[in-house]
Amino acid sequence: MQHFIWRFRSKPRLPIDYGDLKPKKSNFKQFKWRKIGPILCAIILFVYIILGGKYFSSSEADPAGSKSKTDSVTFRENMGQKSTQVLINNNQNAEVQLKNGNEMSDLPKNEDDLPDSVHIYDLGKSQGKIKAEQNEQRVLLLIPLRNCENMLPLMFRNMMNMTYDHSLIDVAFLVSDCTKGDRTLEMLYKYSIALQEKELLPMLEEHDNRVTSKGFYGTTDLYTRYMPEDYIKKVKNAFSPPYHEGYTKPFHNIEIYQKDFGQSIGQGFSDRHDVKIxxxxRKLMGRSRNWLLSVALRPYHSWVYWRDVDIELCPGDVLQFMMKFAKNFDIMIPNVWRPPPTFLGNEQPYDLNSWIESDEALKLAKTLDxxxxxxxxxxxxxxxxxxxxxxxxxxxxxNEIVSLDGVGGVSIxxxxxxxxxxxxxxxxxFLNHAExxxxxxxxxxxxxKIAGLPHYTIWHIYEPSQEDLQKISQMERKKRRFGKYNDN
Incomplete structure (x- = not known):
């Protein structure tokens, strides 16, 4: 690598006819350089000795000639905290690349040789690829939360059920805009501490025993009495022994953030799904997602997994399964369904935000503001x-794949x-869409490229609408009157 840069280059001389040139007489007397030269040298030497070489130190040399500062190294310094991060970009498309490694010979061979305030990250090693777990690729699990105190036991059950090595997963929660009296933040802290200290499983089992007579896993609503029996069995089996080997293993890191964004829309089914709001x-949710991403993403993360709190059933190997498609796709989306009560049918699609673009939709967008x-x-x-x-x-x-244009946020x-x-x-x-x-x-x-997995399904909890609750109330009244539900 060329360390010294020629800042000035001589211009090519034009052809000159020396015959046309005539010597010019000088108006000054011949200056006797032989006499004044030694005097100038003596003055320069005297100044250097007096100042001690302070202004001629090698530390002021052109940084372009320093071996430690190549174009592939970026230094970021936070003067307030007196810490330095060194980021090495090994991207093949970088303008300047290391050819033989000699230029970086001053770098330590072992991270333990670095001071605690200096960190070196090779971003070339933080790219999501297949066989991620075998290559110890780190995953950032992001979960936004709001008014979901009752859903936390279910969420932590699903987290523990993930078979991807927990020591390779960093978790970041964002608690925002909770209503007065909600205890999501307090309970989240309690469960997170218990999880990292391997004390969460007995705590959740005790919780499950308390609510068994009222509902199952996070809810005490009456609608659970009308859920399909085979689905209830699936849920109970999913959260019952035997557990996988790393079920109670702590995660590598858990971070909890709290920030409000002015979200005043209610959390009820009808409130959240009203077309007018x-x-x-969606725009407020976009703000919260971007904020959580910006504070939690680290240079060593290869993957980002967005997960909603109210997923009820999800395969434990969901990460490994979707990572199989990393060779040809950058974003992977499973299908999301929900199990409604028996009087509405046994299964319903839930997430309609994952879709393939249509000509009709493009024409519709042109008619909108x-x-x-x-x-x-x-x-x-x-x-x-x-x-x-x-x-x-x-x-x-x-394993069937379709290419998507729109993305739903339940599991990304x-x-x-x-x-x-x-x-x-x-x-x-953005193009008549948000979030x-x-x-x-x-x-x-x-x-x-976005991969949609139509036949790989995870299950969202069932949220009864106002009409569903009215129907359930009618059936409950008939039960009390006739001893059992009679549709006549």
Missing amino acids: QGIR EDDVIVEGYAEYPTWRAHLAYIRDPNGNP LAKAEVFRRGANFPAFT TEAFGKMSKQMGF
Whole structure:
């Protein structure tokens, strides 16, 4: 590598006819340089001795000639905390690359040789690839929370059930805009401490025993009496022994953040799914997701896994399964369904935000104002898109893949590179979408590929609407009157 840069280069001389040149007489007397030269040298030497070489120190040399400062090394210094981070970019597309390693010979061979305030990260090793667990790739698990105190036992059960090595997973929670009296933050802290100290399992088992007579796993609502019996058995079996080997193993790190964003929309089913507030709600959720991502993502994370708190059933190997497609895709989305009560049928699609773009939707967008947000699944926005949820076949091949344009937020696995290159969850209208669906649109425009897994299903909890609750109340009254439910 060339360390010294020629800052000045001689210009090519033009052809000159020396015959046309005539000597010019000087108006000054001949200056006797032989006499004044030694005097100037003596003055310079005297100044150097007096100042002690302070202003001629080698530390002021051109940094371009220093071996330790190559173009592939970036130094970030926080003067307030007196800490330095050294980031090494080994991207093959970097303008300057190390050719033989000699230029970086001053770097320590072992991280233990570094001071505690200096960290070196090789970003070339933080790229999501297949066989991630075997290569000890780190995963960042991000979970936004709001008014979900009752759902925390279920959430931690699903976290513990993940078979990806817990020591390779960092968890970051964001608690925001909880109503007065809600204890999500306090309970989250309590469960997180117990998890890291291997004391959470007996605590959850005690909780499960207390609510068995009222419901199952996080709810005491009456609708559980009308859930399909085979589904209830699946839930209980999923959270019963035998557990996998690393079930109670602590995670590598857990961080809890608290920040409000002015979200005043209620958490009820009807409140959250009203078409009139969808655009506002999605933009606020985009802000919270971006904030959590910005404070939690570290240089050593290869994957980012977004997960909703209210997932009820999910395969323990969900990370390993979706990572299999990392060779050809950058973002992976499973199918999301829910188990409604028997009087509504046994299964229903839940997440309609994962879809394939349609010509009708593109034409619809042209008729809308720039700030209008298309909301999928509502009669006001007839997009006629192909939804991942409706492509599902219960007996289909779980390895089947479709390419998506829109993304739902219940479960998103993405390579960390997607976010490092600038993709995010727009908290504004982007191509008439916001938050996760806009994230899908943005990622596609940036050249990333999104894989939808139509036959690989995870299950969201059932949230009864106001009409469902009224129906259940009617059936309960008939039960008390006739001893059993009679539909006549």
